[in-house]
Amino acid sequence: MESSNGDTIWDVLIIGGGPAGLAAALYSARALRSTLVLEREMPGGQIATTSEVEDYPGIAMTTGPELSLLMMQHAQKFGAEVSIGDEVVKVDFTKRPKEIYTSDGKTFRANAVIIATGAAPRTLGVPGEDALRGQGVSYCAVCDGPFFRDRPVAVVGGGDAAFDEGLYLTKYASKVIIIHRRDEFRAQKLLIDRARTNPKIEFLTSTVVEKVNGRGSVQSVTVRDLKSNEVYDLPLGGLFVYIGNIPNTGMFGDGIEVDENGYIRVDETMATGCPGVYVAGDVRKNPLKQVVTAAADGSIAALTADKYLDNLEAVMGPVHAERGAEEAVHWETAY
Ligand SMILES: Cc1cc2nc3c(=O)[nH]c(=O)nc-3n(C[C@H](O)[C@H](O)[C@H](O)COP(=O)(O)OP(=O)(O)OC[C@H]3O[C@@H](n4cnc5c(N)ncnc54)[C@H](O)[C@@H]3O)c2cc1C
Structure with a gap:
């Protein structure tokens, strides 16, 4: 494979330029x-796809693309390089330095990876x-719930997330309809009981959404009752979809431990079981998936990586980006 950046060995290579990656870079x-x-x-990841962000501390209202750009420029101001269009398809974390391969055949090398x-x-x-x-x-009630004050909304799903977020939405919405394709819910009994006793929540079971209607804003959804086969429109202001998330971990193979849903397991310093490899943001199992938590993770991961490099330097002497392949061989033998 082609080697990028000559023999450059980066101190820290970050895969992903969303809020977690850009905060880590800063x-x-x-x-x-x-x-x-x-x-x-x-740059910006998921947040770049939304038009209104009003819950990032210190910024009362902005757009996703603007916040993304600010985050990237902030990291660049301190010297981080951001390479757009490089998709990582494979890694080798057993090598020292670690190797990262992209879809267009480039190889990057780094002593620590986030x-x-x-x-x-x-x-x-x-x-x-x-x-x-x-x-x-929407796919995020915490992010978008406040935009649906006094309007009817629906939540699609039958697990804990659908119930948690449905209950959260009752703070704002006039009515929350939980739409689920089965008769039974997978959510914890406690959450189901809470929802059943909440006067704002209604249920539509054995029902699927077939179409979302509206121009510029949601007006209604077309649903099908799977038992009667009846198809009808449900007038709504918003539709929240909670049928699961897919963490982007496919390219790491067996090198990184993931849980049953594919999220990477880390400790509170964002360290994985693999030395020199750290994780930040929505790709790890965490209780809240937001820009502010992703950015916080990024800062912790970066400082943990920095300490790891300090420890390596204490043994090997200063580590510089310009060091070449020969140096890597020394590292290999030292660890
Ligand atoms: C529509 C929407 C609205 C939202 N609104 C809000 C809000 O108002 N407030 C809020 O706090 N949160 C909001 N969120 C949640 C927030 O966007 C996420 O929690 C946050 O973006 C997570 O940041 P992250 O960096 O961990 O992951 P992501 O934002 O998912 O970024 C990951 C980045 O990694 C890149 N990547 C993935 N795989 C590879 C690869 N193989 N090679 C190279 N790059 C790769 C992706 O392209 C992406 O840019 C919203 C989410 C959505 C979907």
Whole structure:
């Protein structure tokens, strides 16, 4: 494979340029570590796809693309490099330095790696869902719930997330309809009981959403009752989809331990079981998936990586980005 950046060995290479990766880049570059972010699409990750963000501390209202750009520029100001269009398809964390391979055949090398590849919400895949995403179709009640004050909304799903978020939405919405394809819910009994006793929550079981209707905003959804086969429109202001998330971990193979849902397991310092490999943001199992938590993870991961490099330097002497392959061989034998 082609080797990128000549023989450059980065102190810290970050996979993913969303809020977690960009915050990690800021902290890493500020700690004077040579830092490279590889981002396959656009800076900002999921947040770049939303039009209104009003819950990032210190910024009362902004757009997702603007916040993303600010985060990238902030990291760059301290010397981090952000490479857009580089998709990581494979890694070898057993090598020293570690090797990271991209879809167009490039190889990058780094002494520490931060995985910040995020996750993607599972979508319904029905007509209108994509077009009205961010205009009434949402995958995040905490992010978008306040925009639906006194309007009827529906939540699709039957697990803990659907019930948690449905209950959360009752703070704002006039009515919350939980739509589920089966008769039985998978959510914990406690959450189901809470929802059943909440006067704002209604249930539509054995029902699927077939279409989201509206232009510029959601007006209604077309649903099908799976028992009677009846198809009808349900007038709504918003549709919240909670049928699971898919963490982006496919490219790490067996090298990284994931839980039953594919999220990477880390300790409170964001360290994985693999020395020199750290994780931040939505790709790890965490209780809240938001920009502020992803950024916090990124800062912790960067400082843990910095300490790891300090320890390596204490044994090997200073580690510089310019060091070449020969040096790597020394490292290999030392660890
Ligand atoms: C529509 C929507 C609205 C939201 N609104 C809000 C809100 O208002 N407030 C809030 O706090 N949170 C909001 N969130 C949640 C928030 O966006 C996420 O919690 C946050 O973006 C997670 O950051 P992250 O960096 O961990 O992951 P992500 O944002 O998912 O970023 C991961 C990045 O890694 C890149 N990547 C993945 N795989 C590879 C690879 N193999 N090679 C290279 N790059 C790769 C992706 O392209 C992506 O850019 C919203 C989410 C969505 C979907």
